[in-house]
Amino acid sequence: MTLGFVMLTHTALDRAAQIARHWATRGCPVVIHVDLRTPRAQAEQLQADLSDLPNIRFSTRHACEWGTWGLVAATQAAASLMLAEFPQVRHVYLASGACLPLRPVEELRAYLEARPRTDFIESVTTADVGWTIGGLNAERFTLRFPFAWRKNRLLFDVYVELQRRFRIRRKLPNGLVPHLGSQWWCLTRQTLSAILDGPGRAEFDAFFRRVWIPDESYFQSLVRLFSTNIESRSLTLSKFDYQGKPHIFYDDHLQLLRRSDCFVARKIWPQANKLYDTFLAPSAGSEPRAEPNPGKIDRLFAKAVERRTAGRPGLYMQSRFPNREWETGRTAAPYSVFEGFSEVFEDFDTWLSKLAGTRVHGHLFAPDRVEYAGGASVYNGCLSDSAALRDYNPRSFLTNLVWNTRGERQCFQFGPNDAQEIAEFIAGDPNAQVSVITGAFAIPLFQSNRNFGEIRAEAAQLQKTEAEFVAILRASWVKARVRIWSLAEFIESPMEPLQTIVDEISPRSSRRLTEVPRLADLTGFGQFLQNLRNQGMKPVLMGDFPVGPDLPSTPGRRVRPYVVK
Amino acid sequence: MGALPHAHPILDLPAPQRDLQHLWQAWRLRQRRRRLIFRALRKRRDLTLVADRTAGLARTAILCVLVVRNEAERLAHFLAHHRRLGVDHFLVVDNASTDATPALLRDQPDVSLWQTAASYKRSRFGLDWTNWLLLRHGHGRWCLTLDADELLVYPHWETRPLPALTRWLDDHGQDSFGALMLDLYPEGPLTAKGHRPGDDPLATLRWFDAGNYSVQVQPRMRNLWIQGGARARAFFATDPRRAPTLNKLPLVRWHWRYAYVNSTHAALPPRLNAVFDETGGERISGVLLHTKFLPSAVEKAAEEKGRRQHFANPSRYAAYYDGLLADPVLHCPASLAYTGWRQLEGLGLMSRGGWL
Structure with a gap:
């Protein structure tokens, strides 16, 4: 008993000849179908090239346009010829001219020898198929498709819609349950001859002639009527991308194909010399091998589909620029924004970077220059400290910073003195953790040695800016994790907010804070605010400070480090 | 009609x-394209044929179009790199070179050469000539339009030549292929290490x-506008x-009705x-390795500054030229x-998209 190959070809006939010769010289008869649309000269050349081999036949040529009946007709003709001409053949393997055997044909023959009654054909009911393009599954069988999908897409769609609207349905032939599957199968003589010579063939053919993409359903459905033992998988490794286009294998897939342990793969790029040379070499595959295992390849291809359809969140580049309606993560990783903290505490940056083990920047959006951690003038990815470059495209600046430092959480200070254009972008970013102590901008003014008139004007300006920022943060569309305290609220009990923030930044270090940064000296701050009021300004963002010399909390705090429980 | 924004961040x-506004825009762009094509037809008279070897090129041949001026030091490596990628034929316009460039190109079996002494600036920085050659020879073919200081790389380029990429x-259904121009520079001052003609520029320009990179989209033609890199920083x-x-859009399956608008950026x-x-997904894209910053860049900056043939308003770029003239460390x-x-x-500078 032996194995015969039916081969459908249309281009790269030299490669098809090479494969046919490989199989034929190893004792497997081959029937070749050449697409009618292939130039006659090429087809004749192919016949001449293979004329020295006694076990190769050429079947009647049909035009094989994608998705049409021609492909099935071609397969039928070639398979019938195979059964008639080579009575010793038990399994017929349907292959294409772009197939490449990955394992010696002896191994495939032995594999089939051990399973003499099994039909290998992927055959799935229409309800269970999730992979068809065009969204048509069951309707492939119940509607009519006189227009070519690739050439007359509009007519195709309109006609489908009309039939749906008027509920026009075709009747299925008796006993037929529609199944779909990969068109590359391997069937036994018994099953194949029952399909080809069965009494109902004329009826089935008439029906499938009008089915859309019949090469994925004709044998897949009929085999259910005649076969006794179906193994619903294809022996040919064949992957499709998310557009339904077959993946092509190149030289660099050599190791991948080797490890798959599959018998045959398609499609191979015709110029992949290394693949053809390696797998067609006489010594190929002398080591014993396992069951076909396309799982490894499946995982890799699933990843490729994800890269194509979902991309890398937070990356904006030459071939990824989502529009407004397709936001899938503004930035690449979580980051923290602090407003007012470096004013309230004297050494907030160093304290936080020590505690959370991350790099803490100064005011990245400061008006004169970008204050990177450690005063660097260029940062990861060669980000410049030029304020002009940053302000030219602040969104790119921020997404670049977070992208360039993936794996290391970024923390930075923000304030009403900074360039505010980025505020809305941050507020709408689920990756942002924004903590604001409102009114803290007054502390440096309070400590400064400037004329009060100047201070008053600047305080009013900063308060206005900060109020706008807070209004953005309180909008309904905000996705950032926002926490806002007034200055008075915050210094009353600074521990709790700090603990929450740090827990969020480094969730694994679940220890309690034993040390908080040093609070700025706020003695007399209440009086300072009262002075602002007396000058006609209305400081609101700071909260309620008593006008006395004392802070709202217990005195002497800033001298002693906090120790909690 | 509301004004379109300058660029979308x-x-x-x-x-x-x-909507109506976009249809109106589309019509205006159509008029613009026609003007560009007409201009290209007119400017073809600038070109004098030196060697035409395009006869007998296959319909599937991959072409490479470039306009050069004094690029002898780069050309050997440029040709070798792109031949390896699978370019079948180079269409070159030599804009009054004074070095060995014409001699080097004249006798290459896969180069067709034209010469012109006409103004680079007045041919829209060589683009009219490019558009003409593409119109004349590129129709229906995949065409690579480059400068001599650009080397195209794309995912898997070492194992999958251009015919594999273009077939994919x-x-x-993609007619064009985008690539980011990546400025390469040496470790020290530009002139610190020598470069002999024909050497691999990537040996010195490693960084x-x-x-x-700042990424935006310009609304009119919905083309990207990426800026940044070493030049923006320095x-x-x-x-x-x-x-x-x-x-850039260096690789396009050309049609005679197409036209490049602004270099190959759009x-x-x-x-x-x-x-x-x-x-949200990623398409396939490549990178053009930009080998401008060879030691000769300093000298060329002096010449360009004097010739005033680059940039629409060269005086605004005086600082740029002065920066280059100072032999900077990038x-x-x-x-x-x-x-x-x-x-x-x-x-994330390029992507393989779904091309596994």
Whole structure:
């Protein structure tokens, strides 16, 4: 008993000849179908090239346009010829001219020898198929498709819609349950001859002639009527991308194909010399091998589909620029924004970077220059400290910073003195953790040695800016994790907010804070605010400070480090 | 009609629309494209044929079009690199070179050569000549339009030559292919290490900026506008808007009715500019390794500054030329050394899209 190959070809006939010769010289008869649309000269050349081999036949040529009946007709003709001409053949393997055997044909023959009654054909009911393009599954069988999908897409769609609207349905032939599957199968003589010579063939053919993409359903459905033992998988490794286009294998897939342990793969790029040379070499595959295992390849291809359809969140580049309606993560990783903290505490940056083990920047959006951690003038990815470059495209600046430092959480200070254009972008970013102590901008003014008139004007300006920022943060569309305290609220009990923030930044270090940064000296701050009021300004963002010399909390705090429980 | 914004920053690009204003825009772009093609037809008279070897080129041949001036030191490596990629034929316009460039090109079996002494600036920086050669020879073919200091790399380029890429693009209905121009620079001052004609420029120009690119989309033609890299950082830190544009469309399946608009940064019809995915996914893209900063860049800056043939308004770029003339060190502590396309892909400077 032996194995015969039916081969459908249309281009790269030299490669098809090479494969046919490989199989034929190893004792497997081959029937070749050449697409009618292939130039006659090429087809004749192919016949001449293979004329020295006694076990190769050429079947009647049909035009094989994608998705049409021609492909099935071609397969039928070639398979019938195979059964008639080579009575010793038990399994017929349907292959294409772009197939490449990955394992010696002896191994495939032995594999089939051990399973003499099994039909290998992927055959799935229409309800269970999730992979068809065009969204048509069951309707492939119940509607009519006189227009070519690739050439007359509009007519195709309109006609489908009309039939749906008027509920026009075709009747299925008796006993037929529609199944779909990969068109590359391997069937036994018994099953194949029952399909080809069965009494109902004329009826089935008439029906499938009008089915859309019949090469994925004709044998897949009929085999259910005649076969006794179906193994619903294809022996040919064949992957499709998310557009339904077959993946092509190149030289660099050599190791991948080797490890798959599959018998045959398609499609191979015709110029992949290394693949053809390696797998067609006489010594190929002398080591014993396992069951076909396309799982490894499946995982890799699933990843490729994800890269194509979902991309890398937070990356904006030459071939990824989502529009407004397709936001899938503004930035690449979580980051923290602090407003007012470096004013309230004297050494907030160093304290936080020590505690959370991350790099803490100064005011990245400061008006004169970008204050990177450690005063660097260029940062990861060669980000410049030029304020002009940053302000030219602040969104790119921020997404670049977070992208360039993936794996290391970024923390930075923000304030009403900074360039505010980025505020809305941050507020709408689920990756942002924004903590604001409102009114803290007054502390440096309070400590400064400037004329009060100047201070008053600047305080009013900063308060206005900060109020706008807070209004953005309180909008309904905000996705950032926002926490806002007034200055008075915050210094009353600074521990709790700090603990929450740090827990969020480094969730694994679940220890309690034993040390908080040093609070700025706020003695007399209440009086300072009262002075602002007396000058006609209305400081609101700071909260309620008593006008006395004392802070709202217990005195002497800033001298002693906090120790909690 | 409301005015279109200057450029859309990240996540500000509206989804494509088909209202009256956009139809009007489309019509105006169509007129513009016709003018560009007409201009190209007119400017063909600038070109004097030196060697035409295009006869007998296959319909599937991959062409490479370039306009050169005094590029002898780079050409040997440029030709070798792109021959290896699978370019079948080079169409070259020599714009009054005074070095060995014409001699080097004249006798190459796969180069067709034209010469002109006409103004580079008045041919829209050589683009009219390019558009003409593409119109005449590129129709129906995949065409690579480059400068002599650009080396195209793309995912898997070492194992999958251009015919593999273009077939894949064909299969996926993509007529154009985008690439980011990546400025490469040496470790020290530009002139510190010598470079002999024919040497691999990547041996000295090993460093690049990995992540300081500003990305926007211009609304009119929906083309990208990427700026940044070493030049923006070193020369345009106070005037970023003028920093060079880095996005390009070097590879297009040409049609005689197409036209490049502004270098190869943008093309018409506008759908050619849609090389980026707008729905969150990644399309395939490549990188043009920019080998401008060989030692000769300093000397060339002096010449260009004098010739005033580059940039629409050369006086605004005086600071840029002066920066170059000072033989700058572009390398900085955050610079990365180029190791290959996988590195660039990992950094997000190019993408393999779905091409596994």
